[in-house]
Amino acid sequence: AQSVTQLDSQVPVFEEAPVELRCNYSSSVSVYLFWYVQYPNQGLQLLLKYLSGSTLVESINGFEAEFNKSQTSFHLRKPSVHISDTAEYFCAVSQAIQGAQKLVFGQGTRLTINP
Amino acid sequence: DAGITQSPRHKVTETGTPVTLRCHQTENHRYMYWYRQDPGHGLRLIHYSYGVKDTDKGEVSDGYSVSRSKTEDFLLTLESATSSQTSVYFCAISTGASGANVLTFGAGSRLTVL
Structure with missing residues (x-):
């Protein structure tokens, strides 16, 4: 069975500081990996x-994550955070069953940005 | 928002009463999912559907049933609500290319069972 562990439940950082949110997964098969973000009182986005190809993937708002197969990790990083990045972040691994993509989520990491 | 609507958005009910949450999509996607979100647990899959009248259990299906009589609607029912079912429930649909579909989530339904 697949599982995901997010190593930090909360991460406080100062604005403009770098941040890394850690995610490790376990799976015996090829995986698809995701990071979702949940802003206060909203759904997940x-x-x-990471599906295949380059192990470094980027988002439009400056986050990046690197798939490391040997360490079974998919850590999320941003070189300089903003107040607007305050949210909860979820790492997930995808398991295909009968064509359905069942996501297995980590416990979440709450990122708090202090001015 | 990929045309996903959840209703009701908020509900308070009493232990032992039945509750039905509705997920409605407007884009004719085949796969639909119900997750619950609880602090310290992330999101956990309750049930999912891979077509009309085709559903299967997820990891936390006890105490829940689902139905899908139309492509656009996926209903989650708590036959007799318990306090342990107090949670935020999210519906999701699979979007994107086959084989690596991305899940798109609704806004959530917050259920409180007293």
């Missing part, structure tokens, strides 16, 4: 995804 896709931030970025």
Whole structure:
């Protein structure tokens, strides 16, 4: 069975500082990996995804994540955060069953940006 | 928002009462999902559907049933609500190219069982 572990439940950082949110997964098969973001009182939005190809994937708002197969990790990074990045971030691995994409989520990391 | 509407958005009910949450989509997607979100657990899959009248269980299906009589509607029913089912429920649909579909989520339904 696949599983996802997000190593930090909360990460406080100062504005304009770099941040890394850690994610490790376990799977015996090829995986698709995702980061979703949930802003306060909203649903989840896709931030970025790794399907194949380049192991470094980027989002439109400056986040990037690197797929590391040997370490089974998919850490999320941003070199300089903004107040607007305050949200909860979820790492997920996809499992295809009968054509359905069942996502297995980590526990979430709450990112708090302090001015 | 990929045309996903959840209703009701908020509901307070009492233990033992039945509750039905509705997910409606406007884009004719085949796959639909119900997740629940709880602090410290992330999101967990309750049930999913791969077509009209075709559904299957997820990892936390006990106490829940689903129905899909039309492509656009996926209903989640709690036959007799319990306090442990207090949660935020999210519906999702699969979008994107086959084989690596991305999930798009609704805005959520917050259920409180007293």
